[in-house]
Amino acid sequence: MVTSTRSAGRLMIVARPNQSASWRSNLYVLLAISVPSLGAAIGFTAMGAWPILPFAGLELLALAAALYYVNWKLQYRHVITLSEDSIRIDKGHYHPRQSWQFRRQVTGLSVIPEKHPWESPALTVHDRQQRVSVGEFLNRDDALALLELLRKEIRVDSYSATGDRHF
Known part of the structure; x- marks a missing residue:
């Protein structure tokens, strides 16, 4: 499940697994x-x-x-916060266990297309020093929704079957 909230020059995207029962x-x-x-x-x-x-x-x-x-x-979350000059990715169950900070100007999005129609594309946010996979637990429709949201905000610099990027 992917939700987004935009407020005061900031976009917050929350990706979490689908949960059939509370x-x-x-x-x-x-x-x-x-x-x-x-x-x-x-x-x-x-x-x-x-x-x-x-x-x-x-x-x-x-x-x-x-x-x-x-x-x-099923409480696992990826929270992607995009501000005017930075991108922050937090991962964790009830609170952030891991966090990454990127400068927005040098950050790109790598997309590895799905090999089978039931699979979802692999999405990776990266700069020259680090790379972070996002939404790997999402189903195909939710991963495509996340890709659409990220594509509007981050340049896609790699769309390949291997995920290799060249600078």
């Missing part, structure tokens, strides 16, 4: 699965088959951990 929805799913599972496990425990209860608890714990991990992975 954490609250995941908790409701976990609750809907837990009630019958624990109900059956308690019923079997009352009839003397007590080893079922710990396994049912472990199963639900594993499901909760998996749902949490997937939800955490």
Whole structure:
């Protein structure tokens, strides 16, 4: 999912993975699965088959951990802030873990086209010293939307199958 906000000579683009369910929805799913599972496990425990209860608890714990991990992975963001003289790229889950700063005048955008119609193009923002891939987790439509936004703001200096650039 790609969103953009323009204000006072600044453009902020936020790219994040598509998320089909919120954490609250995941908790409701976990609750809907837990009630019958624990109900059956308690019923079997009352009839003397007590080893079922710990396994049912472990199963639900594993499901909760998996749902949490997937939800955490879907909180990943790329925030690209373009001002009049600089470009800043922040990457992280809940707050920036990595940041890069570029001078706008010497920054370019490299585009490696997709090899298959289902893939998305690879986008890299770079200057002479560093390069940063952006939106690698996006689906094709979202990557094309990000490309369109970046193309309006940053010159595309490489559009090739290998991604090599020549200065």
